[in-house]
Amino acid sequence: MTVQTNVDAVTDRAASVLWRFGPMIYGPTILFALGEGAIIPLIPIIATRLGADVALAALVASALVLGQLVGNIPAGWAVAHVGERMTMATAGMLSLVGVLGMVFAPVLGVLAASVFLIGFCAAGFGLARHSFMTTRVPHAFRARALSLLGGTFRLGMFVGPFIAAGLLAVFGDEHAAIWFFGVCLVATVLLVLLGPDPEKQLQTSDEGPGVAEDTGEAVTGSIPTSERAGVFRTMWRFRRVLVRLGLAAASLSAVRSARQVVLPIWGLSIGLDAQTIALVVGISGAIDFALFYASGQVMDRFGRLWAALPAMLLMGAGFLALSFTHDLDSAAMWFAMFAAVLGVGNGLSSGILLTLGADVAPRADPAPFLGSWRTLTDAGGAVAPLAVSAIAAASSLGLATGAIGVVALLGAVAFARWVPMFVPKSAS
Numbered sequence: 001m002t003v004q005t006n007v008d009a010v011t012d013r014a015a016s017v018l019w020r021f022g023p024m025i026y027g028p029t030i031l032f033a034l035g036e037g038a039i040i041p042l043i044p045i046i047a048t049r050l051g052a053d054v055a056l057a058a059l060v061a062s063a064l065v066l067g068q069l070v071g072n073i074p075a076g077w078a079v080a081h082v083g084e085r086m087t088m089a090t091a092g093m094l095s096l097v098g099v100l101g102m103v104f105a106p107v108l109g110v111l112a113a114s115v116f117l118i119g120f121c122a123a124g125f126g127l128a129r130h131s132f133m134t135t136r137v138p139h140a141f142r143a144r145a146l147s148l149l150g151g152t153f154r155l156g157m158f159v160g161p162f163i164a165a166g167l168l169a170v171f172g173d174e175h176a177a178i179w180f181f182g183v184c185l186v187a188t189v190l191l192v193l194l195g196p197d198p199e200k201q202l203q204t205s206d207e208g209p210g211v212a213e214d215t216g217e218a219v220t221g222s223i224p225t226s227e228r229a230g231v232f233r234t235m236w237r238f239r240r241v242l243v244r245l246g247l248a249a250a251s252l253s254a255v256r257s258a259r260q261v262v263l264p265i266w267g268l269s270i271g272l273d274a275q276t277i278a279l280v281v282g283i284s285g286a287i288d289f290a291l292f293y294a295s296g297q298v299m300d301r302f303g304r305l306w307a308a309l310p311a312m313l314l315m316g317a318g319f320l321a322l323s324f325t326h327d328l329d330s331a332a333m334w335f336a337m338f339a340a341v342l343g344v345g346n347g348l349s350s351g352i353l354l355t356l357g358a359d360v361a362p363r364a365d366p367a368p369f370l371g372s373w374r375t376l377t378d379a380g381g382a383v384a385p386l387a388v389s390a391i392a393a394a395s396s397l398g399l400a401t402g403a404i405g406v407v408a409l410l411g412a413v414a415f416a417r418w419v420p421m422f423v424p425k426s427a428s
Helices: 002-020 022-049 054-082 082-106 110-138 137-169 174-194 231-237 239-269 273-289 291-302 304-321 331-347 354-359 367-394 397-422
Strands: none
Touching: 022 082, 022 110, 022 137, 022 174, 054 082, 054 110, 054 367, 082 110, 082 174, 110 137, 110 291, 110 354, 110 367, 137 174, 137 273, 137 291, 137 354, 231 239, 231 273, 231 367, 239 304, 239 331, 239 354, 239 367, 239 397, 273 291, 273 331, 291 304, 291 331, 291 354, 304 331, 304 354, 304 397, 354 367, 354 397, 367 397
16 A cells, blocks of 8 residues: 555656646657648658659658658667757757758758758657656656657647648748748757756656566666667667567557558549548548547556557558448548548557557666667658558559558557567556
């Protein structure tokens, strides 16, 4: 009874400090995500203005994802050696270089390099906050805290395009949205450097042991400042969890990424106009966004599998069912319905990748491990659109959509198999 009382007291204190310093913890992420969300839809347009065709414009836009993928492991090194705060400030300042490159890019190569740099810095920004939450938030509140973190990214990606549209309506120039991102970055750097440091307020505390090795060794106590393991040594030490649970997480990332590609293309293939497609995709995104905190509550109360399995099963069933509706008379109705189903499934998975990564990361030095973890999940998200395009080109969009459904169901099986093995019993 005394132990439970202490656990509740630790959790309540952590939650109180988390809310009190919420602007410092979540504010920089919201600002960065708003700016990034504003420029993402405009990258292909700017590339086209510089002479790119459709395929080349898409390639330039993909430099953002590629930069984030490449940046995860260096970001893990940076967080481990200079800390979360300095990593975020440095990433923000380097992103300003990318913003200036986008504004004044004379040729496509400069634009692509600038977009790549922004993606590279986004990796450092995301990993720094992920590492902070991993070391400073107790297990009992971890999923809700990380779901909120995931929700701030979703908010930025959801609201950012509307801000860009408003700026375009006022100024008539897509560069206005890029300057908006620059303003967000300046505010972010100032907030990180001049605001109170939440790392000093929310000290490490937890009700139980974390996973230090894939052998299950427990770690307690504060974060050491020396004897940090290197990134590649950490990857080798945690190869079992990365190859197993990490690949399951990559499958979820792949299904999420495929959803963003499949839904618009599916709407076009069944003859819907752009406005209808945007409405359907927007409703799906709104459902997704509305559920982000509920996902954290489910994970903290019932365990990680109660969010991961329903999410993967819903999205797997949704993709598989959608794949059979292309030639039906009521194809538009089925498209709208299954887009909503996919939105629910994706919303239920909000924060799960961040939370699982935090659960299995070493408490003493999580950043190098999280760099490897995020590289795997980002790789899944990067490969999925290419796989959809390749299968659709070789066969049909229906088969590509069904294949993503199969990946989701296999991912559900993998989560059911590996979460109980690697995630602490109190969280799984």
